[in-house]
Amino acid sequence: MGGVRYCVLGSTQAHTAEGSVVVGGPRVRALLTVLAVRAGRAVPVGVLVDEVWGAGAEPPADAVAALQALVGRLRKALGHERVESTDGGYRLAAEPDDVDAHRFTRLAAEGVRELDAGRPGRAAALLDEALALWKGPALADLPDRAAEAARWEARRLDARRAGFAAGLALGEAAAVLPELAALCAEHPLDEPLQALRIRALRDTGRPSEALAAYEEVRRGLADRLGADPSPELRALHAELLAEPAPGPTPAPTRPSAPVSGNLRARLTSFVGREDDISALQDALATERLVTLLGPGGAGKTRLSQEAAERAAAGGAWPDGVWLAELAPVTDPEAVTEAVLGALGARETVLFGAGAEEFRLGEDPLDRLVEQCAGRRLLLLLDNCEHLVAAAAELTALLLARCPGVTVLATSREPLGVPGEVLRPLGPLPEETALRLFAERGAAARPGFTVDDDRAAAAEIVRRLDGLPLAIELAAARLRMLTPRQIADRLDDRFRLLTSGARTVL
Incomplete structure (x- = not known):
């Protein structure tokens, strides 16, 4: 049988x-x-x-x-x-x-x-x-x-x-966080699940968001159950409070005053692109929609955050700079919810008697306009290319109904919204690319300098077309390979560059 x-x-x-x-x-x-x-x-x-x-x-x-x-x-x-x-x-x-x-x-x-x-x-x-x-x-x-x-x-x-x-034990916090956050939204009172989300935020270098997530859970338990967090959650909260705050970045051009919003502290220094940052700051001072264009790996995400933070340090957006990461979003209809989540607006779904029934009947776009109306803020829409139509529709509506909102988008193609200012991003100049390779290489292998094998280092950055992401991934391989070995293996560059990186999008 x-x-x-x-x-x-x-x-x-x-x-x-x-x-x-x-x-x-x-x-x-x-x-x-x-x-x-x-x-x-x-x-x-x-x-x-x-x-x-x-x-x-x-x-x-x-x-x-x-x-x-x-x-x-x-x-x-x-x-x-x-x-x-x-x-x-x-x-x-x-x-x-x-x-x-x-x-x-x-x-x-x-x-x-x-x-x-x-x-x-x-x-x-x-x-x-x-x-x-x-x-x-x-x-x-x-x-x-x-x-x-x-x-x-x-x-x-x-x-x-x-x-x-x-996944967290394997060091894959960045990979599991989007799905984990979505499941936590479905189960706001599941304390073990919420503890995993808080740990994932911490492990991806976002301790302030981890603390905010703990407070969100604590309020939800108090409002809906009249209960305190479990001993496990309280112990995790104590760990977060005990961890030292990130030290000041060595880059001299970073703003000294903190900027409100949800931009995360960067874990590495920013190298080069000063002219691009100045041009972006100038555009953001006069325009309401600026789109940073470039191929994948060109450094659009990092550059946009650096420029936004520096521009905001002057007080142009008193209600903060808010980053909406669209790379994990696959459904165009989920773009608005992703932006609401970045602004912290989804918290209203979790708290208060009858809040779910009230919110479920509302149009997400109306909720977003309500969240932004009357506020002066910069919204950073990151990685729009695979959702360009939905991102364009949302941006046009926000610009029309929320006069205090400025949008900085990163994409591989324009949004096509009236009034859009485009800022193309090219490859790094060779000297800047070598400096980036040197800094990231020294982090991977203490004592490394490009003078160890300048010819190989120059070949690496040229063959990687001056793309910052590819250069950083190549530098990470210096833990096990010499510059010449890396250069010789670049014919199989995808396998070489991604085999050691768990958090590459």
Whole structure:
């Protein structure tokens, strides 16, 4: 008898080596769901009748005969030998691992054990395999699925938490943070999940945002449950408070006064581009929409933040500089929510009796205009190219309805909004590129200078077209390779440059 795989984490399906099996109508799929969840175990007729018809429907007068008819149809689809008659019931002739729900349970449990044993790489692989089995809502074809499906959804959430924990243990905080933040928005009172988000913010060099996230959770627990944070969260908060604040950057042109908003402290010095920064500052002083154009890796994100912070230091935007990172956003309809999140406006969804009901009925664009109206701020829309139409529509609306808002966008193509000023960004000059390679190389290998092999260093920056991101990634490889070895391996540059970087977009 050939093997059959059964799926109940989504619509109920059966698959053989030859392909999918046509199971039948809703009642037949409900019957298969009940049997598959109890694979290899006898299920009494009474239980089958109750679950196949559900509390909302009246079983037929002769429920036993109706059930026998459904069993006959299921046997016709799967094969008679796969649905066995037992004393007072029926049994699906299958091993638990033939059913995706039980396979998920096994893989998730193994993943958690590996995580507890200090093997996050193996744990992440097992948990990814487990979560990939989900194709939709659990037990979707059961008439009364709510209670049982909720138990499976809770197990899925446990597995996702463990997967995020494995990612943090592997140093992949930047990679897991967008999905983790989205899940936290769905579960604002899940303290273990919120603790993972706070840790991810800390691990990506955003301690102030981590502290703000803790305060958000603390207020939510107090307002909605009248409770204090758990000991785990309080201990994490204490760790954040005990960590030293970032030291002053050595760049002499950085502003001395703090700028309000959500710009993160940069972890490395800024090299070169002084003329580009001055030109951007001049444009932002007179124009309301400036778009910084350039290819991927040209340094648009870093340059835009440096220019915005320096321009804001003079007090041009008393309500701050706010960065909306669009790179993780894939749905054009989610752009407005991403900007609301950057401005901190989504917090209103989490707090106060009835807040959800009030906010859910509002248009996100109206909420965004309400958030920005009457304020003087600079909005930095970063990485617009894959959402250029949605970014353009949102920008045009904001500029029209919020006269105090200025927009600085980074993109590989113009937004095409009336009044847009374009600032193209070219490659670094060779001397500046060499200085960047030298600074990042010294961080990767203490004592390194380009004079160790100036010819190889010059070849590296030329072959990388003066792109800052590529140069920084090449410098990071100096931990293990010499400049000449790096230059000789640049024919396979993608593998060489990205194999050691977990946080490259």
